[in-house]
Amino acid sequence: MAIPTKKECISLLIKNKTPSKIIRHSKAVCKVAEGIADRLMRKGVKLNKKLVIASALLHDIERDKPQHVAKGARLLKKLGYPEAAEVIRKHSLYKLEQKNRQPRSWEEKIVFYADKRAMGNKVVGLGRRFKSLEKNHNISLKKEFEFTKKIERELLGK
Numbered sequence: 001m002a003i004p005t006k007k008e009c010i011s012l013l014i015k016n017k018t019p020s021k022i023i024r025h026s027k028a029v030c031k032v033a034e035g036i037a038d039r040l041m042r043k044g045v046k047l048n049k050k051l052v053i054a055s056a057l058l059h060d061i062e063r064d065k066p067q068h069v070a071k072g073a074r075l076l077k078k079l080g081y082p083e084a085a086e087v088i089r090k091h092s093l094y095k096l097e098q099k100n101r102q103p104r105s106w107e108e109k110i111v112f113y114a115d116k117r118a119m120g121n122k123v124v125g126l127g128r129r130f131k132s133l134e135k136n137h138n139i140s141l142k143k144e145f146e147f148t149k150k151i152e153r154e155l156l157g158k
Contacts, residue, residue: 002080002081003048003050003051003054003081003083003084004054004058004081004084005050005054006030006053006054006057009053009054009057009058010023010057012058012061012079013026013057013058013061016061016062016075018060018061018062018063018064019063019064021120021121022060022063022064024120024121025060025118025120025121026056026057026058026059026060027057027121028118028120028121028122028123029056029057029059029060029111029114029115029117029118030053030056030057030114031123032056032113032114032117032118032123033052033053033055033056033110033111033114034049034052034053034056036110036113036114036155036156037049037052037053037106037110039156040106040110040155045106046106047105047106047107047110048083048107051083051084051087051107052087052107052110052111054081054084055084055087055088055091055107055111056110056111056114056115058072058076058081058084058088059072059087059088059091059111059115060072060115061075061076061088062075069088069089069091069092069094070089072085072088073085073086073088073089076088086108087105087107087108087111088111089101090102090103090104090108090111090112091103091108091111091112091115097143102147103151109151109154109155110155112148112151113148113151113152113155116129116130116148117129119132126145126148126149126152130144130145130148
């Protein structure tokens with residue numbers, strides 16, 4: 001299966017007219033994801049780091065459109081990147097209680113978690129990120145926060 005390089009991912013984002021602030025966010029997500037992947041690999045975890053990097057960079061390729069997760073996954077599948085499409089499909093907090101929406105693989109968990117640690121292009125703690133999301137969307141994300149903390153413990157041992 002094909003996995004785009006970092007350079008190809010940035011090119012795809014630009015070609016797709018993804019806003020520059022979203023590209024900066026995606027680069028921050030990628031930085032977090034790459035660090036976690038390296039840490040897990042040093043512990044002997046087998047994962048596809050190239051897939052983590054590509055998925056982190058492309059996770060919000062359709063962010064400025066409604067239903068960005070599904071649209072982004074469809075676009076990547078159409079472009080010939082089904083593995084990245086599957087990882088991207090699992091990065092959302094939306095309907096997280098449904099098992100088929102939850103990240104399962106290491107790659108899915110890493111990208112899901114890394115996205116929750118990047119607020120814009122800044123890396124922040126989960127508490128700060130979730131408070132901001134709750135305030136901006138005027139909703140409670142208590143269950144989603146607990147789910148994300150569980151993923152954090154799996155990935156980082158916290």
